[in-house]
Amino acid sequence: TWSTRPQRLLKAVQKKATRGDPQSVISAIDNFCRHKEWAMNVGDEKGAILDCVVSEVNPSTALELGTYCGYSTVRIARLLPPETRLITLEFNPDYAVVARQVIAWAGLQDKVELVVGASGDLIPQMKQQFGVKEFDFVFLDHWKDRYLLDIKLLEECGLLRRGTVLLADNVICPGTPEYLEYVRTNPRYESRYFKSHLEYTKVEDGLEKSIFLG
Ligand SMILES: Cc1ncnc2c1ncn2[C@@H]1O[C@H](/C=C/CNC(=O)c2cc(-c3ccc(F)cc3)cc(O)c2O)[C@@H](O)[C@H]1O
Numbered sequence: 001t002w003s004t005r006p007q008r009l010l011k012a013v014q015k016k017a018t019r020g021d022p023q024s025v026i027s028a029i030d031n032f033c034r035h036k037e038w039a040m041n042v043g044d045e046k047g048a049i050l051d052c053v054v055s056e057v058n059p060s061t062a063l064e065l066g067t068y069c070g071y072s073t074v075r076i077a078r079l080l081p082p083e084t085r086l087i088t089l090e091f092n093p094d095y096a097v098v099a100r101q102v103i104a105w106a107g108l109q110d111k112v113e114l115v116v117g118a119s120g121d122l123i124p125q126m127k128q129q130f131g132v133k134e135f136d137f138v139f140l141d142h143w144k145d146r147y148l149l150d151i152k153l154l155e156e157c158g159l160l161r162r163g164t165v166l167l168a169d170n171v172i173c174p175g176t177p178e179y180l181e182y183v184r185t186n187p188r189y190e191s192r193y194f195k196s197h198l199e200y201t202k203v204e205d206g207l208e209k210s211i212f213l214g
């Protein structure tokens with residue numbers, strides 16, 4: 001039976017990266033995607049911007065929408081201090097199986113709670129089932145037509161606080177026009193665009209950082 005791209009990416013991590021060394025996992029995935037097979041990880045260039053924002057926020061509780069292979073999960077979790085946690089949501093069970101192994105190879109499984117399911121179903125459960133009071137940081141990198149629905153859901157569920165930072169991938173390519181319009185025009189958000197490139201290419205893309213003002 002044929003392997004999938006996520007499975008081949010995992011093999012590259014297990015072959016090239018050192019167990020317990022998140023940076024080597026990140027580099028192994030970036031090299032695989034740059035030289036072997038492109039994959040939709042946030043990548044090294046946008047990843048450096050993600051790192052800066054995460055370090056600046058220094059979140060106690062963070063949320064990621066769309067785990068995929070766990071690349072950005074590792075990038076975020078490696079920066080989190082002890083006793084903090086990252087909840088990451090992924091509805092494709094096959095991708096979740098790969099992501100769990102990538103996260104474990106990096107030695108970050110204790111900081112990460114990977115939940116298999118759709119964000120629309122799981123976000124309303126965050127307070128009761130997952131004991132979340134509010135999120136300090138949210139990284140959006142799942143289906144692009146879900147970004148707007150999901151931040152409205154996060155607002156409604158009282159999961160955002162004054163100062164919560166939302167960082168959205170792919171606001172140019174593939175693009176998230178309705179989301180951009182919302183966070184840039186809604187007075188409850190202070191938004192800023194970080195120009196960059198689509199992972200592993202020269203195509204323009206960028207991240208939108210939006211602060212919820214409460
Ligand atoms: C509601 C819900 N709940 C839970 N998990 C959910 C979910 N919706 C999706 N997921 C999960 O998240 C990932 C999906 C990511 C979608 N990302 C992209 O489509 C994407 C595409 C490109 C791209 C750019 C130019 C091209 F020519 C081709 C592709 C680049 C990117 O960076 C992307 O992120 C994937 O793991 C999916 O299962």
Ligand SMILES: [Mg+2]
Pocket residue numbers: 040041042141169170
């Ligand atoms: Mg993306």
